[in-house]
Amino acid sequence: MWSRRSPLKSAVPSNVVSPVRRCSRTACGRPAVATLTYVYADSTAVLGPLATYAEPHCYDLCAEHSERLTAPRGWEVVRLTDSSAPARPSGDDLEALANAVREAARPPGRAAEAQNGRRGADPLEVARRGHLRVLRSPDN
Numbered sequence: 001m002w003s004r005r006s007p008l009k010s011a012v013p014s015n016v017v018s019p020v021r022r023c024s025r026t027a028c029g030r031p032a033v034a035t036l037t038y039v040y041a042d043s044t045a046v047l048g049p050l051a052t053y054a055e056p057h058c059y060d061l062c063a064e065h066s067e068r069l070t071a072p073r074g075w076e077v078v079r080l081t082d083s084s085a086p087a088r089p090s091g092d093d094l095e096a097l098a099n100a101v102r103e104a105a106r107p108p109g110r111a112a113e114a115q116n117g118r119r120g121a122d123p124l125e126v127a128r129r130g131h132l133r134v135l136r137s138p139d140n
Helices: 063-067 091-105 108-117
Strands: 034-039 044-049 059-061 076-079 125-129 132-135
Touching: 034 063
Parallel strands: 044 076
Antiparallel strands: 034 044, 034 059, 125 132
């Protein structure tokens, strides 16, 4: 028996299917932002950026579920960062920023006192403005 329908057309039109990939967690309808893959031989769960294509043995997760991901006992979680995403500042970055703001806010007279009274000051340092230093040439 031959059908007049094209094999590519669905028998029942559906408006339920969304082109946006959704989180694989049950009852979560948020958009997926990361893909989870298990490497059973190494007891490792790998969480990385959203894969280009949906794979049958991978799980797409939303932002909330990807942040809260834990692995079974004895397993390791490897989180791959997306190089196109902006990096979050680390504790060292924030501390350096705070020090630069303190140095810039210090009155000029106190900045010179702090520089002269500092132990282990660089002998090549001629002047300082904020976090920038002017150094003497090592040849002189």
